[in-house]
Amino acid sequence: GAVVSQHPSWVICKSGTSVKIECRSLDFQATTMFWYRQFPKQSLMLMATSNEGSKATYEQGVEKDKFLINHASLTLSTLTVTSAHPEDSSFYICSARSTSGRAREEQFFGPGTRLTVL
Amino acid sequence: SQQGEEDPQALSIQEGENATMNCSYKTSINNLQWYRQNSGRGLVHLILIRSNEREKHSGRLRVTLDTSKKSSSLLITASRAADTASYFCASPASNTGKLIFGQGTTLQVKP
Numbered sequence: 001g002a003v004v005s006q007h008p009s010w011v012i013c014k015s016g017t018s019v020k021i022e023c024r025s026l027d028f029q030a031t032t033m034f035w036y037r038q039f040p041k042q043s044l045m046l047m048a049t050s051n052e053g054s055k056a057t058y059e060q061g062v063e064k065d066k067f068l069i070n071h072a073s074l075t076l077s078t079l080t081v082t083s084a085h086p087e088d089s090s091f092y093i094c095s096a097r098s099t100s101g102r103a104r105e106e107q108f109f110g111p112g113t114r115l116t117v118l
Numbered sequence: 119s120q121q122g123e124e125d126p127q128a129l130s131i132q133e134g135e136n137a138t139m140n141c142s143y144k145t146s147i148n149n150l151q152w153y154r155q156n157s158g159r160g161l162v163h164l165i166l167i168r169s170n171e172r173e174k175h176s177g178r179l180r181v182t183l184d185t186s187k188k189s190s191s192l193l194i195t196a197s198r199a200a201d202t203a204s205y206f207c208a209s210p211a212s213n214t215g216k217l218i219f220g221q222g223t224t225l226q227v228k229p
Binding site: 004006032034041042043044045046049091093095097106107108109110111112114 | 151153158159160161162163166206214215216217218219220221222224
């Protein structure tokens with residue numbers, strides 16, 4: 001149980017285009033999902049907290065108009081990188097936290113999406 | 119901002135040896151978690167230790183927590199080549215649920 005999927009697993013796009021990444025909790029409901037970015041050989045940096053039915057909370061320095069987050073249901077959050085530039089190339093990872101029980105302490109991570117902007 | 123610091127940044131050992139990684143954090147925590155990440159992949163949750171626990175075991179993993187020193191260690195015993203990965207400690211920031219990750223330790227286990 002507690003599986004989180006991401007789609008696509010990798011994407012290459014041209015500079016200036018927008019890319020949407022999906023994060024789904026497959027066998028549990030998640031009121032909260034988190035989006036992280038990871039550059040090569042670095043740790044994960046939290047970008048934003050996605051709450052079902054409300055606006056996302058962005059970390060300091062993360063442009064909310066550039067990284068659009070939509071958490072439309074208890075099992076799906078999407079991250080759209082708008083007007084992507086080469087410096088947005090990174091590994092994007094989502095995680096989901098269960099709605100109930102002690103599992104709320106634990107986050108379940110997706111496999112990540114490798115974005116390359118040409 | 120990242121509140122966790124880990125050392126060493128990189129560790130290379132022979133198969134069968136033990137590997138110890140350390141993590142320090144700055145603020146009070148309710149729990150501390152360790153994750154593993156294989157190259158280019160997502161994170162796998164390894165173990166969670168609560169602030170009122172001092173030591174926890176899971177298979178070949180042993181985690182300790184010293185809240186007075188704001189530090190934790192992860193010990194992998196009898197390492198295997200398949201343990202080659204990056205290991206991160208993480209702690210929840212307040213009651214928001216968001217995790218703050220350490221810088222990570224890259225472990226290489228040579229066969």
